[in-house]
Amino acid sequence: ASTPDHEPVASGGSDRVTGVSVATRDVHLAFGANQVLRGIDLHVDAGTTACVIGPSGSGKSTLLRVVNRLIEPDRGDVLLGGRSVLTDDPDRLRQRVGMVFQHFNLFPHKTVLANVTLGLTHLKGLSKGDAEAHALRHLERVGLEHKAGVRPGRLSGGQQQRVAIARALAMEPEVMLFDEATSALDPELVKGVLATMAQLASEGMTMLVVTHEMGFARSVAQQVLFMDEGRVVESGEPGRVFEAPESERLQRFLSQVL
Ligand code: ADP
Numbered sequence: 001a002s003t004p005d006h007e008p009v010a011s012g013g014s015d016r017v018t019g020v021s022v023a024t025r026d027v028h029l030a031f032g033a034n035q036v037l038r039g040i041d042l043h044v045d046a047g048t049t050a051c052v053i054g055p056s057g058s059g060k061s062t063l064l065r066v067v068n069r070l071i072e073p074d075r076g077d078v079l080l081g082g083r084s085v086l087t088d089d090p091d092r093l094r095q096r097v098g099m100v101f102q103h104f105n106l107f108p109h110k111t112v113l114a115n116v117t118l119g120l121t122h123l124k125g126l127s128k129g130d131a132e133a134h135a136l137r138h139l140e141r142v143g144l145e146h147k148a149g150v151r152p153g154r155l156s157g158g159q160q161q162r163v164a165i166a167r168a169l170a171m172e173p174e175v176m177l178f179d180e181a182t183s184a185l186d187p188e189l190v191k192g193v194l195a196t197m198a199q200l201a202s203e204g205m206t207m208l209v210v211t212h213e214m215g216f217a218r219s220v221a222q223q224v225l226f227m228d229e230g231r232v233v234e235s236g237e238p239g240r241v242f243e244a245p246e247s248e249r250l251q252r253f254l255s256q257v258l
């Protein structure tokens with residue numbers, strides 16, 4: 001694993017993580033007559049971050065759901081660490097691939113701590129005591145160990161999203177997927193969540209991030225993929241993609257969002 005080239009931004013215990021590469025090959029998926037993914041090839045090197053940008057309806061969320069096997073593709077393959085995972089047990093795969101959604105999906109009537117321990121006791125089979133110790137370590141990583149005993153409703157949206165990130169990290173995934181993780185947040189709360197994500201990237205996680213935050217894509221990602229109508233129309237280093245977009249569709253998209 002490489003050394004992070006900047007200091008972690010959050011105060012929490014910074015664990016090194018070992019991300020593995022994630023890739024798709026010629027992934028196709030239709031919902032009825034709606035051909036949503038039309039041959040997606042991507043490769044994210046171990047320990048790097050790729051951002052997926054593109055207009056609404058272009059298939060970004062569906063792509064993440066295929067990688068996480070919440071949906072099976074009609075055709076094509078999904079690989080972790082160079083190995084196809086389409087025949088693996090989906091529950092096992094979802095422990096290897098963490099996902100954070102736009103809406104945090106925390107259980108409102110459980111404490112922050114209980115939200116994080118749930119997967120540890122149910123999926124990983126940890127005892128309650130071990131799960132709580134482990135969960136607290138991950139809450140510390142996102143700077144929220146002092147909120148362990150409260151219910152999510154008492155937290156800001158940004159704090160709730162960081163709990164959702166801690167919950168995913170507690171499962172010790174090898175890849176993290178983020179689907180517009182900051183889109184539902186008030187503007188002043190976005191920065192803290194992006195900082196947590198940037199820290200995770202610097203610690204060596206492999207991340208596939210659907211986002212409208214072009215600043216994050218520019219400063220954190222090694223790769224940007226532009227999707228439109230179920231295809232990766234253009235991809236490359238963020239500097240190149242943003243400064244010198246080749247396709248007319250990407251030029252038009254960037255002129256609307258930048
Ligand atoms: P994006 O995340 O880029 O906005 P999505 O992947 O959510 O795009 O959606 C791509 C297309 O797939 C849209 O036309 C959407 O209506 C359709 N779609 C997404 N999920 C479903 C589903 N579960 N059933 C039917 N159609 C869906």
Ligand code: MG
Pocket residue numbers: 060061062179180
């Ligand atoms: Mg989406």
